[in-house]
Amino acid sequence: MLHIKPNQITCFWNPSIRKSVSVLLEPRVRLGTGWVGFGVCPETCDPKLVKMDKVKGILEVHVYTLSTRAWKKVSVKSQYKSCRLKYHKGVYVKGFIYWLERDDRTPPFGNESYSIVSFNLSNDEFGKVCLPRSLQLSECLELSKWNECLTVIDHAEADIYDHSLNIWMMKDDGVAKSFTIMFHIEPMFPKYYNIFELRKNGEAIIETRCANDDDDDDDPILQVYDPCSGHVNDIRIPWSGHDDIGKTESFFSINSYMETLLLLDQ
Template sequence: MSDHIPFEIQSEIMNMLPIKSLLRFRSICKQWKSLIDSSDFIAHHNSSQQQRHLLVSYYDNDYKQKYVSIVDDHTFPQQKVFLTVPVSVKEMLEYDDYRIISSCHGLVCLYCDITHMAVIWNISIRKSVAVFVPRSDIYETTLGFGVCRETNDPKIVKIRYLNEWSRFDKVTCIPSQVEVFTLSTGVWRSPYGTNLPRKSFYYFPSDKVVVDGVLYWLATIRNNMNDGFKLIVSFDMTSEEFREITLPDDLSQTSRHRISMSYLGNSLVVCGYAKHAIYRDLSVWIMGGGVSNSFTKLFTITPNAILRGFRKTGEPIIAIQEREFWRRLAVYEPYSKRIDYLGIGGVGFQFKVYPYKETLILLGQPDNMVYNGSGRWRARYSD
């Protein structure tokens, strides 16, 4: 861009550019680097109309975890890119046995149960930071990850609770414990909100969903573990307040293996089979306008499939079971029941689909930083 173009105009032009171009422009001059690295530019660029992608996670025939990014536009699903987790990320996790906690604002949070290490990974700019998650032998721990919509600050939420084999009467003796890690401070602390979740909750190790700055978990009341009442626990990433959301009656008694969450636009979506249903269709419900306890049934999906997400057009993406341990990913048209396969197949029930847009969040972070929760030190990893 010419030096004769006012800097304000240059800024507006750069705000419309893709991530790859901005990363190159940082090396052209100090003024551009300072602009692109600024928190205001990162926040504004993050909220602008960037191209939408779908991150698909699954396991292949050799039970190796695979990741593929698909451009979600008129070319769908031709533009596929198979992603490789950077060596530095694997070294920070220390083991290959890790899982995705959730994805938000173009960031993915991975977690290793063995080392108690979480890694926040920006796919687009290949930057990552690691966070040590303190654990206790007394408690089970469920994690959630999201980004504060007001500050663009990534947060990890940790809830400690008694495991499913613990006696219910012990819950009154052992307090519920919630901690929040905020990347800007690098430390674990108590949440700002005062209404902590009930001590009697048990959290299912299923998908966590972040919708418009609110994190959601599936949970149940501890004394009703097997066939008891299911509900959703939400956590606002800005106010850090917890809330309870009642599921539709058809799903509140559903087995935990028959229910999952996703989102469409800015609304939470829950799907599942009615209790004891074997051959019935999968019911898909949407929470109305962000209003808790207000769900509307959208449609049903044919048997032997699970809902994994939605395209930006609103078409559901499902994983269809073809053999005992083999599923294929497809786009499903709920009214005509048309199925378009995406050319991705895998084993087990581990298909996950995360919509994302490219982001500059983490751009100002030192490479491969590791936070111990009370301070930080630099990790000496390299790709």
């Protein structure tokens, strides 16, 4: 588990054995232009931290290896120096960290389509994963994972209160035709919903909000969606967006967790 504090100190934390190691992000990650990813080298079982930032429009990459307790700058091939990555969170799957890339520039300067950029923790090199055409041209994509497989969440429509979701899974690393639809969620109007994580059994943990007449969203509700039956069940967690002062903006955050002995010798 990785946690980044506001003072740019990163913490490797293993709750299974209650050990943590703090790392200073150096050089610092600039707000709005930097990306941080965490994973484990499959060959050495060594935790790594990948820090990327744009300097004068060119991607610079530094990798921290826990065994050496040191950062190193890695070379970036020319075709990846101008990557236009989306979001700050990378998804780690089987020795690779994946980020979404979208060139929002209109033609002829860009192509307004999605792709996936990968970082190989074995050799510290970038690669690309080609998406099916329908996903390349999607309105909005998100990355997640299910049972050590990379998944892509496709928001099929732009209207958040009347949209459907398709969950795609990549069976083979980097092969476009291996992307297949796991399941489809129909619109739940007048509810807005968002997928957080996928359970091992394939159920989706979702957040739902209902629109009301005041154009304000109700407090979020945490639920579980069963793709086999289509049923949605509440997770009984008390939650309120109110405090003693007044209404506040409330939100959920969920991350997957795996038991491991990493950091045992630290």
